[in-house]
Amino acid sequence: MSGTYLGMPAFPKAAHEAVGNQTLRANLRHATHTIRGKRAKAVAEVSDWAELREAGKRIKDHTLRHLDRYLVQLEESVTAAGGVVHWAADADEANRIVIDLVRMTGESEVVKVKSMATQEIGLNEALEAEGIHAYETDLAELIVQLGKDRPSHILVPAIHRNRGEIRDIFRREMSEWGRPAPEGLTDTPAELAEAARLHLREKFLRAKVGVSGANFMVAETGTLVVVESEGNGRMCLTLPETLISVVGIEKIVPTWQDLEVFLQTLPRSSTAERMNPYTSTWTGTTDGDGPQTFHLVLIDNGRTDTLADEVGRQALRCIRCSACLNVCPVYERAGGHAYGSVYPGPIGAILSPQLRGTESEIDASLPYASSLCGACYEVCPVAIDIPEVLVHLRERVVQGGPATREGTKVVLKPAKGHAAERAAMRAARWAFSHPGALRTGQRLASRTRRFHPRTLPGPGRAWSDTRDLPAVPAEPFRDWWQRTHGGKDTTK
Amino acid sequence: MNSRELILGRVRRALADVPRDDPPYDQAVDRDYLREHGNLGVEETVGLLAENLADYRAIVHRCTDDELPALLAGILSAHGSASVVVPPGLPPAWLSAADITRVEDRAESTAYDLDEVDSVVTACALAIAETGTIVLDGGLDQGRRRITLVPDHHICVVRVPDQVVSSVPQAFERLDPARALTWISGPSATSDIELDRVEGVHGPRTLEVVLVSGAGLA
Numbered sequence: 001m002s003g004t005y006l007g008m009p010a011f012p013k014a015a016h017e018a019v020g021n022q023t024l025r026a027n028l029r030h031a032t033h034t035i036r037g038k039r040a041k042a043v044a045e046v047s048d049w050a051e052l053r054e055a056g057k058r059i060k061d062h063t064l065r066h067l068d069r070y071l072v073q074l075e076e077s078v079t080a081a082g083g084v085v086h087w088a089a090d091a092d093e094a095n096r097i098v099i100d101l102v103r104m105t106g107e108s109e110v111v112k113v114k115s116m117a118t119q120e121i122g123l124n125e126a127l128e129a130e131g132i133h134a135y136e137t138d139l140a141e142l143i144v145q146l147g148k149d150r151p152s153h154i155l156v157p158a159i160h161r162n163r164g165e166i167r168d169i170f171r172r173e174m175s176e177w178g179r180p181a182p183e184g185l186t187d188t189p190a191e192l193a194e195a196a197r198l199h200l201r202e203k204f205l206r207a208k209v210g211v212s213g214a215n216f217m218v219a220e221t222g223t224l225v226v227v228e229s230e231g232n233g234r235m236c237l238t239l240p241e242t243l244i245s246v247v248g249i250e251k252i253v254p255t256w257q258d259l260e261v262f263l264q265t266l267p268r269s270s271t272a273e274r275m276n277p278y279t280s281t282w283t284g285t286t287d288g289d290g291p292q293t294f295h296l297v298l299i300d301n302g303r304t305d306t307l308a309d310e311v312g313r314q315a316l317r318c319i320r321c322s323a324c325l326n327v328c329p330v331y332e333r334a335g336g337h338a339y340g341s342v343y344p345g346p347i348g349a350i351l352s353p354q355l356r357g358t359e360s361e362i363d364a365s366l367p368y369a370s371s372l373c374g375a376c377y378e379v380c381p382v383a384i385d386i387p388e389v390l391v392h393l394r395e396r397v398v399q400g401g402p403a404t405r406e407g408t409k410v411v412l413k414p415a416k417g418h419a420a421e422r423a424a425m426r427a428a429r430w431a432f433s434h435p436g437a438l439r440t441g442q443r444l445a446s447r448t449r450r451f452h453p454r455t456l457p458g459p460g461r462a463w464s465d466t467r468d469l470p471a472v473p474a475e476p477f478r479d480w481w482q483r484t485h486g487g488k489d490t491t492k
Numbered sequence: 493m494n495s496r497e498l499i500l501g502r503v504r505r506a507l508a509d510v511p512r513d514d515p516p517y518d519q520a521v522d523r524d525y526l527r528e529h530g531n532l533g534v535e536e537t538v539g540l541l542a543e544n545l546a547d548y549r550a551i552v553h554r555c556t557d558d559e560l561p562a563l564l565a566g567i568l569s570a571h572g573s574a575s576v577v578v579p580p581g582l583p584p585a586w587l588s589a590a591d592i593t594r595v596e597d598r599a600e601s602t603a604y605d606l607d608e609v610d611s612v613v614t615a616c617a618l619a620i621a622e623t624g625t626i627v628l629d630g631g632l633d634q635g636r637r638r639i640t641l642v643p644d645h646h647i648c649v650v651r652v653p654d655q656v657v658s659s660v661p662q663a664f665e666r667l668d669p670a671r672a673l674t675w676i677s678g679p680s681a682t683s684d685i686e687l688d689r690v691e692g693v694h695g696p697r698t699l700e701v702v703l704v705s706g707a708g709l710a
Contacts, residue, residue, distance in 0.1 A: 021580040031687045051525035062520035065510045068503040081670075087496040139685035139693060156684055163685055193693050200694065205603040205642075221669040231641060231680040231695025239603050249499065254517055256669045260661040263526070263675075270684060274544065275660075276621035278695060279675035280637075286672045289597050289636040300499045310504035407502040461603040 008340030010365035015334035018309070024160050024335050032326045033161050038272035039323060045274070046264065055261045057383040060317035063219075063252050064307060070219040070252045071298070077222030081284020083294040090406075091121035094299045098211065098244055099130050100124060101295050105242050106130075107208045113226060113233045114138035115213025116154065116320055117246050117299060119342040120355075123211070134211065135177070135203050137232035139196050146173040152336025152344060154322035155270050160335055161188040174199050199234065210236035210291065214247045215319065216262060217296075220255045223283045224296070228277050237280050246303035249298050250307075250316040262319060265381035269321035285487060302355030308404035311392040315350045317382040322347075324376035324386065330369055339366065346376035350389040357405055360399050364415045367393035398422060420460060442476035449474070528624055528658035537621045538652045542703060544624025548678030549691050550699040560649070560704050561589035564613060567647055568592055568702055573610035577639045578641055581632025582613060586649065588658060597635040606642035612696075617673075619650045619701075620663050622677065627663060629671040639676055639695060646696040648676070652703045 008014065016023060043049050063070055075085045088094035102110060110127065112118065112134050124134040124145075134143045143158035144151050147169040151157030158166070168189040174181045179199045184449055185191060212233070216225040224245055226233045237243060250378030253259065267276045285294050325331045336344030340362040340414055341352040353363040367390050376386045396403065398421060400414040414422060431438045445452075449472040456464040475483075512522075518521075532540060542622030555563045568576060568590050575593040587594065589667045595601075595609050600710035616626045626648050628634045640646050650656065657663050667673060691697060 026525045027686070034687045047529060048525040049701055051522070055521055055523055055525055058521045062515075062517060065507060065514055067507070068500050071500065071503070082549070087494070087499055089495045089498050093495060125671050137694070138684070143684070156687065158684060159687070166685060189688045189690045190692075192685055193682055193690045201607070204694070204699040205607060218669065223669045230682045230693040232693070234637065234641050234674065235694055238641065249503075257661075257664055258521075273548075273677070275620075275625050275675070275677040277548070277677050277681050279673075279678070281669070281673040281675075283670055283672070286630065289630055290638075290672060298499070300495075304499060304502035304506050307503060310509055404506065407498070407505065438693065 008362045009224050010361040011334075011338055011340070011369045012365060014338035014340065014362075015330075015369070018335040018338050021335075023162065023165075025333060027162050028032050028332055028335055031156065032332050035272055035326045037325065041089055042268040042272040042274065046243050046268065047370055049265075052261055052265050053381055053383055056265055056381055057317060059258050059261060060319075060382055061314070063254055064250065064313060064316055067249065067252070067307065067470075068089075070254060071249060073219040074217055074222060074252055075298075077218075077220065078238065078284060078296050079222075081222045083222065083284045083296050086295060086297045088299045088301070090301050091299075091328065094121045094246060094297055095123055095126035095459065096299065098246065099127060101242070101244050102127070102132050102209055103130075105209050109135065109203075109207070110209040110211050111135040111137050111203055111207040111236045111240065112141075113210070113212035113228070113236045114141050114157075115211070115246065116342055117213045117248050118211065119151065121246070121247075121299065121301060123246065128232055128479075135200070135234060137200050137204070138228075139193065139230060139232075142196055143169060146170065146177065148173075150337060151342060153325060154320050154343065154345070154347075155325075156322075161335070162382065163189060163192065166192055170195050178202060179263050204232075204239055207240045207408065208235070209242045209244065210240040212236060212245045214245050214251060215266065216259060217247060217252050218256055218259065219252050221283055223256065223281050225259065226280045227263075227276050228278050228280075229271065231278055234278055234280055237282065238290040240291055242293040242295070244295045244297065246297045247298060248303055249300055266321055267318055269319075269323040269379065269381040291296075302357075304407060305357075305404045306351075306354040308409075309354065309392075312350065312354050312389050314384050315347070315354060315389060317384055318347050318351065319382060320347075321381055323379040323381065327375040327379050328370075329373060329375070330371055333371070341366075346370060346386045347384070347391075350384075350386055350393060353393055353397075357403070357492065358412065358415065364397045364417075367391075367397055380435040398425075420458075439476070439478060443479070445472050446474060446476055511565075525661075526659075530658075532621075532658065534653045537658050538656055538703060539623055539652075540658075541621035541624065541652075542654055543628075544621065545678070545701050546624075548624050549681075550624070550678050550701050553700065553702045555702065555704055557704060557706055560586060560702065563648065563702060564649075565589040565591070567702075568611055568613075571611060571645050571698070573645060575609045575611070577606065577609050577612040577635070577643060579639065580615055581634075582615065583633070587613065597639050599636075603638065603642055606638060609643045611645040611647060612639050612643045613647045613649070615649050615651075616655065618655050618657055618663060618666055620657055622659050624653055625663075625689030625701050626676050628669065628674045628676070629667065630673075637672060638677075640674065641695055643685060644696050645698045646679075647700045647702065648675075649702045649704055652705050 153159040617629035
């Protein structure tokens with residue numbers, strides 16, 4: 001994935017620092033609680049939410065289970081409609097394809113629709129290295145780009161910034177990129193939005209090349225769909241002469257009719273609206289209307305490895321609504337940056353370690369970035385069982401075992417730093433299979449309970465730094481049972 | 493091996509666990525969700541459309557066929573517009589009462605040209621009551637996608653009740669995927685600053701929807 005995140009500290013360290021940032025916590029708490037309440041209301045308006053959720057889940061699962069067939073069908077239908085399809089196995093190849101396509105147009109700048117896929121592959125940085133300027137046009141992405149910052153939320157990448165910070169960024173940076181911020185800019189959202197409108201309009205009007213992602217691709221018709229609010233998406237999709245869409249291979253749905261499910265569940269889950277202000281669909285090119293050249297770049301970049309994991313595969317159902325972020329107690333306190341990926345929050349905690357593998361310290365730590373409370377699963381509009389995948393990935397980190405990396409089956413070694421945990425688990429297994437030893441150990445623990453330290457010695461110390469050790473009872477349960485019931489079950 | 497074959501090969505190996513008799517598409521998906529929510533009559537559905545459009549800050553007008561030219565002229569004048577983009581197939585009668593410069597939607601006009609125009613008047617392909625959405629499909633009375641995007645003021649005329657459907661599933665039944673579609677629910681908006689909704693960023697900041705019914709209908 002993107003080089004932007006190289007050298008990220010592991011989640012516990014990054015989260016520890018973020019939790020100390022009062023402004024960040026206040027911004028996040030306000031934002032996530034606002035959207036959480038609205039979403040619940042928007043979902044309650046629809047009496048068949050459970051059925052829509054189940055249908056969305058099944059459509060996506062079926063598509064993933066036959067992905068090869070649907071990819072080939074999509075390629076045929078996009079080509080028949082006048083588009084050109086390219087395939088990219090990894091981020092470097094995808095970036096190279098886009099750079100070559102932009103070069104062929106002779107242009108040195110592109111306007112971009114907000115897209116997770118292009119962030120994931122680090123497209124902006126790759127284009128910049130070749131002297132091609134990529135302008136983000138979504139308001140939040142603009143704030144992030146001008147602030148030389150990183151996105152921290154899937155839907156609202158600048159969620160960690162409040163209005164005062166945004167005004168300061170606009171005043172300081174807009175003139176570096178084009179039209180400066182208006183004199184006397186205040187921090188009201190309406191004025192800030194107006195400043196962004198003026199700043200970006202000059203870029204939209206002259207743009208010759210647009211780059212987008214897509215929310216959905218329809219295999220049977222070759223249609224692509226972009227869901228947005230501001231109109232920047234429509235600008236980038238219709239004003240330029242050339243459109244390049246970079247899309248993950250998992251974004252397919254089989255039929256046109258399938259969109260009726262997702263265009264009901266996505267807006268309500270993400271922005272808590274009945275419908276987002278703008279949805280654009282296009283099928284290849286249309287004579288005299290919109291871009292006359294259309295390229296679709298299909299990217300793998302770890303998705304087929306994720307597909308190979310029968311438990312983890314369900315993460316590819318994700319439609320990037322971000323509902324799971326907004327309900328997550330861990331995200332709310334740690335913020336999106338701590339996850340070290342363009343995919344933060346609960347979905348990021350299962351997606352990043354699968355797309356990138358669990359070898360790095362940050363990726364090995366992500367399956368632990370959760371309290372397993374299950375709120376993310378409750379709100380997911382495609383019913384991804386995030387806690388199940390988290391536990392599955394924890395097991396992979398601690399135990400190692402089979403996985404697929406770049407299409408090849410590998411056997412992972414247990415991650416470093418979990419030796420004490422493994423030793424404790426081995427000891428527990430032994431004790432539970434030797435009842436005599438367990439009994440003796442428990443009695444011993446009870447008798448010596450007053451002498452137990454409040455923190456653990458040795459490798460267990462880090463664990464007990466942030467937790468209270470459970471109190472040892474005065475008498476083991478088995479002894480109590482024996483004493484009070486004589487070992488007989490009196491309910492029979 | 494090229495990347496296409498590489499990726500398809502990886503996909504096939506990744507799916508080795510999927511049995512040959514895995515249920516086909518038409519059996520894999522239960523569609524027991526609703527085709528529409530509630531059981532509203534024709535006039536109630538139109539009322540719901542008006543309500544939901546207004547809820548997302550579109551300005552809603554209702555009139556009969558006969559009243560339409562005067563209403564459109566009034567809206568344009570109230571907005572202070574000096575010029576209006578006209579799609580090639582817009583019924584000429586609609587703007588017959590407006591004293592305003594008409595700009596044709598021509599292929600050679602640039603985005604800069606459109607940026608100079610105050611308003612645009614179009615018809616639509618259909619409107620969805622439950623979500624307060626109008627859908628444009630590039631028909632001759634709607635024009636190319638850019639004309640409803642660059643000018644700051646969009647007036648969209650919806651024939652009621654025949655262009656109104658209740659729900660999103662009903663809309664998909666009637667729309668043609670081969671055409672480029674634009675779904676519009678209220679004016680341009682953003683929630684990117686502290687999740688406060690602000691109308692008007694890049695798209696038209698004012699959306700006015702005229703629900704026009706044939707003479708004799710309510």
